Amino acid sequence: MSFDAALLKKDFPLLQRIINDKPLVYLDSANTSQKPQQVIDSMSHFMETTYAPINRSAYQLAAESTDAFENARSMCRTFINAPHTNEIIFTKNTTEAINLVAQSWGGANLHAGDVVVLTHMEHHANIVPWHMLVQSHGIQLRWVPLTSDGQLDLTNLDELLKGAKVFSFTAMSNVLGTLTPVKQLCAAAHAAGAIAVVDGCQYVPHNVTDVIAWDADFLTFSSHKMCGPSGIGVLWGREALLNAMPPFLGGGNMIGDVRLDGFTCAELPAKFEAGTPPITEVIGLGAAISYLTAIGMDNIRQHEKETITYALSALNERYGKDITIHGPTDPEVRGTALSFKFKDVHPHDLSQVLDQSNICVRAGHHCAKPLMRLLGANATARASFYLYNSLDDVDALVNALEGAGDLFSL
């Protein structure tokens, strides 16, 4: 099957919307993705036919609900090629998953003076949880710098990792689009005796993910960026690490026993899933994984590589030095997040102008303020593409930028 983004777009009811007589051009999937009918239907159907508590009740309906829920967990395992299904922990999102690792693994294993290594391109979700351990435990942070074209500068990586306990990094930058060499980074972490935490929030929705091939220790991702509903995310971790960690949140479902003088924990994965989870959302995540898998993650990556190649050359050819595109120029090492500066136009004003053509882009600091400082910007405009964006969408962006420069020229 040849990949046809225009055809896939038809699966997404929201993308059919006409606003002020114009079609919608949704270029903000790095922020959050739209949902196909298949996902919407699976959630409605589940609520109409199967919704019931999970893990708690003996009646048939509850058993069916639990089966559907656990089936989604097993799909997550396959999707990232994790060794065991009980290593898939449902969280609220990537943010909560990284906090879980920092608070639980970090809280138990890190002490004053211990080193955690991060990179200069991290999202706040992979910075602040570690800063919190600086405050509570007195750990130290080290930062992997960037090259001028927005890749990780690995020249002194071994030096930076020396004595470190954790190396936590993104597999793809949400600002620069950079794909990082995850396998190499995991190996470097292990050589230094550190664990490797991979923030897969931007990577997993767009690429084939294989935690065994990477030899990672933890991986986090969010359903809402991969055609699934919001409110659900995943932490994968090695069974031995998860087993040795203290619980994160306490409450129902995560206990073995509770007495007046204490409690014991449930086995994995329940140990890290306190309280009633977003049940229908988990079903939706499972449906999103089915949807993406049927299309093929390698096909999606191939389409996106073509899209970004086209976008880079179209923007550069049309606007030359009026546009500065941040991040790598080589599509082999970048995904589809495309941040840019256009003339002197502030990103906020730019996105306002683009909105006149129903083109949705993000303007702001993208929750990556340390990186923004490095770029010397308070904000950038970012277009990001997904499986449902065709080259026509790129053309719409390129054309709509035209008038923006004149309006705001200083």
Next chain:
Amino acid sequence: MPGLEDLYREIILDHYRTPRNRGELAPPAVKAEGHNPLCGDEIQVYIDVADGMVRDVKITGQGCSISQSSASMMSAAVKGKSIDDIRNLVRRFKHMMSIEEEGNDSPIDESQSLGDLEALQGVVKFPVRIKCAVLSWNTLLDALNNA
């Protein structure tokens, strides 16, 4: 749908391209900083207060056309005014942006013309941009409270 011309009036773009009262004031002038965590806009407001009057005002910072032009117009509007008049003006401006001060039902004095500030009225039709327009005004309030 409101068009761009409702938002980007010529007078706004003029203040954006040629901002008034740019720069810093040395202490004892009071400095306040504001930022919009959503978009990264930053602003510093310096005021020189004596005898219940704002004698001088200066602005630094970076941001979009709406936040920068609003700051520029604000500086022009408050320079040389009494603190009471300025507080009334802040309330009036925020009222124009459909932001009401909680627990204050006293009438707003609308006898004076708003001048250039009138041009920012179109911002209300673009709710996400209201924050941009009021950033400098809230920062000014901070400065007044510290003066």
